[in-house]
Amino acid sequence: MMARMKARGRSETHRAATPLELFFDLCFVVAVAQAGRQLVHALAEGHPGHGIPGYLMLFFAVFWAWVNFSWFSSAYDTDDALYRVVTLVQIAGVLILAAGVPRAFDGDFTVVWFGYLVMRLALVAQWLRAARNSTGRERTTALRYAAGVTLCQFGWLALLLSPDAARPWVFLVLAVAEMAVPTLAERDHQTSWHPHHIAERYGLFVIIVLGETVSAATVAVQSAVDEQDALGDLLPIAAGGLLLIFAAYWIYFAVPIHLHLASNRQAFLWGYGHYLVFGSAAAIGAGIEVAVEEAVGKAHLSVFAASATVTVPGALFMFTVWLIHSRHQKRNLAQQLVLPVSSVVVLACTFAGHAAVLLAGLAGAVTVAVGATLTARQGQALGS
Numbered sequence: 001m002m003a004r005m006k007a008r009g010r011s012e013t014h015r016a017a018t019p020l021e022l023f024f025d026l027c028f029v030v031a032v033a034q035a036g037r038q039l040v041h042a043l044a045e046g047h048p049g050h051g052i053p054g055y056l057m058l059f060f061a062v063f064w065a066w067v068n069f070s071w072f073s074s075a076y077d078t079d080d081a082l083y084r085v086v087t088l089v090q091i092a093g094v095l096i097l098a099a100g101v102p103r104a105f106d107g108d109f110t111v112v113w114f115g116y117l118v119m120r121l122a123l124v125a126q127w128l129r130a131a132r133n134s135t136g137r138e139r140t141t142a143l144r145y146a147a148g149v150t151l152c153q154f155g156w157l158a159l160l161l162s163p164d165a166a167r168p169w170v171f172l173v174l175a176v177a178e179m180a181v182p183t184l185a186e187r188d189h190q191t192s193w194h195p196h197h198i199a200e201r202y203g204l205f206v207i208i209v210l211g212e213t214v215s216a217a218t219v220a221v222q223s224a225v226d227e228q229d230a231l232g233d234l235l236p237i238a239a240g241g242l243l244l245i246f247a248a249y250w251i252y253f254a255v256p257i258h259l260h261l262a263s264n265r266q267a268f269l270w271g272y273g274h275y276l277v278f279g280s281a282a283a284i285g286a287g288i289e290v291a292v293e294e295a296v297g298k299a300h301l302s303v304f305a306a307s308a309t310v311t312v313p314g315a316l317f318m319f320t321v322w323l324i325h326s327r328h329q330k331r332n333l334a335q336q337l338v339l340p341v342s343s344v345v346v347l348a349c350t351f352a353g354h355a356a357v358l359l360a361g362l363a364g365a366v367t368v369a370v371g372a373t374l375t376a377r378q379g380q381a382l383g384s
Contacts, residue, residue: 003080005126005133007192015197017204018079020087024069025205027091029212031062034101036216036286042105043290043309044299054105055286057171059279061112064178065094065119067271068149070201071182072123074193076130086122093118107167109159120153137189148181179272183264190264198267199258202274206252209278210245213285217241220289224296233295236354240361241288244314244346247364248281251339252321254371255329273324276316283313291357307356311349314360318367319343335374342367 008015035058042051069090077083093115100111124146131142155174162170221238225231261267287309293299294306322339330336342363349360 002082003078005076005078005083005129007075007130007134007138008077008194010192010194012194015194017197017200018073018077020079020084021070021073021077021201022204024087024091024094025066025201025208027094028062028066028205029208031094031098031101032059032209032212032282033216034098035059035062036212036282036289038102038105039283039286040216040289040293043286043301043305044293046300046305048305051105053168055283056279057168058101058104058112059282060171060175060275061097061116062094063275063278064175065090065097065116066205068119068123071191071193071198071271072126072130074197074201075191076126082129083126086125089122090119093120093122107164113156113160116156117153120149124149138191141185141189141191144185145181148185152178152181182268186264193267195261195267196258198261198271199256202271203253205274205278206281207249209281210249213245213282213288214242216285217245217288217292220292224292224298233354234292236358237288237291237295240356240358241284241291241310243361244284244310244357244364247361247368248284248314248317250368251318251364251371252277252325254375255326257325257328260328270324273320276320277324280313280317280320284310284317287311287313288357295354303353303356304350307350307352310357311346311360314364315343315347318346318364331378332374335371335378338367338371338374 035055038058039051039055042048042054069087073087095115096118097112097115100109100113100115103110104112127142127146127149131139131146134142152174155177158170159167159174217238221234224234257270261270290299290301290309291306294301294303299306318339322336322343326339327336345363346360349356349363352359
């Protein structure tokens, strides 16, 4: 049965992610894994100048496709048969994109562009459906979204036609254009995205990315042990990496954020900033894989460089989570300083040689302990 697509209420109670949204997120794991795997190969071969820009571009493609769907579904999810079918088409586009990631790292973005085209056709159809069932400023906003997404998709053709040296700059211009679409589309009317629902959706994607990180690191350690019998060298990396991932989970979910998302300006800055949160979380897993390969002599880079593949994204995750997420809930200077200081400490662990990953993990654990202690003391002070 097909329902009338109308805006959801921002004041809906008990609004939670649907099974279809969870399935959509799960399918993105494939694309995240592909991007991470290519980053590992590039870094392990000693080609950071190729691997890091490629990862940043491909991860943005994954991130932005997820963002487009998530904010639309928060405002207009009807969960009827037509909505489900169109969402499944978007999932098919995600899988096409994931299949094209290896080629994109070699400079051929054709498959990725086609996967984006499939997703974008479905998304534009959703916005046109929303426009058809609305009036006034709401209808104008939906039509602006449909037009903006369409124009940007045509714009991405420039990435296929540009020479290799120009592609990072073309990408940057188009990424800015993509992120400008919501701001321009909603300048007269704010879509009715749900703060609690959006916060939950982002949190669930953090869990999925961290889960992929654990999986990738586990496979790397298992393969190294089977091939090299180097358990003694790998245990510190495995333990430190696991502690860092656990700390990342704890740090992100230590504070509620939905009450901060009161306007488009606050929510968009928070939502866009998650590009670095998601990207750094996924890169931690890639870094652990590189550190494992270096420990068993399979990577063509120094101990310092291998350590940096873990500590840099770990520090970036902590600092970015503080900057866009947790600082809005901190009540005193001591609480505000925990994550910025910890990010510097994790970064300093890069210089610790083979102990770098373990020390970074321990620094993450201390960060959690200090943060929890300060929060508990504040609660006791307020209760007394």
